[in-house]
Amino acid sequence: AQKVTQAQTEISVVEKEDVTLDCVYETRDTTYYLFWYKQPPSGELVFLIRRNSFDEQNEISGRYSWNFQKSTSSFNFTITASQVVDSAVYFCALSETDSWGKLQFGAGTQVVVTP
């Protein structure tokens, strides 16, 4: 069963528009971690954020913000005022206690930002 679902395969926006990427996860653990990674065209994954299951505070880092809601098992990611450099594939991932922290990745969402 898919543990991390990223239902949006591709999102296309024009520069300066906001874009929200959805991530829904499934776990029975009470302690778990959620991650977002960015994969630019070069291929290397870049870590963006980590959030543990006990911290539901939303977080903002520059133009990036994250909305964690345990009630809906979602960890959504918003890019505000998108730029062409934001074009990449974005992955959501889950780390559970009983799997020693092996990352379960979603299928990824391709974001295309055009000028």
Add this chain to the structure above:
Amino acid sequence: DGGITQSPKYLFRKEGQNVTLSCEQNLNHDAMYWYRQDPGQGLRLIYYSQIVNDFQKGDIAEGYSVSREKKESFPLTVTSAQKNPTAFYLCASSHREGLYNEQFFGPGTRLTVL
């Protein structure tokens, strides 16, 4: 500069040949991982190692083998038993407590079987 290096960046292989992908890290991380990525899909775990001389199978280990003789190195061999080896391979490392520590990734190796 600390980081993870993978070589080569592109690799071509004939069917029936074994090939070894290199992964080296100088981050002093205990844990290392190998992932496979196919077009339009997320990453799938092949093998991982928590400590030197120890490694475990991931979700898709069949047709692959690894070794962990040094902390810095975790080479992956794609054997002829792997039915569909053409893919993008990513190596990663983290501090040993993998649950909450983020993984750092190398630039990847793109393997094409001719």
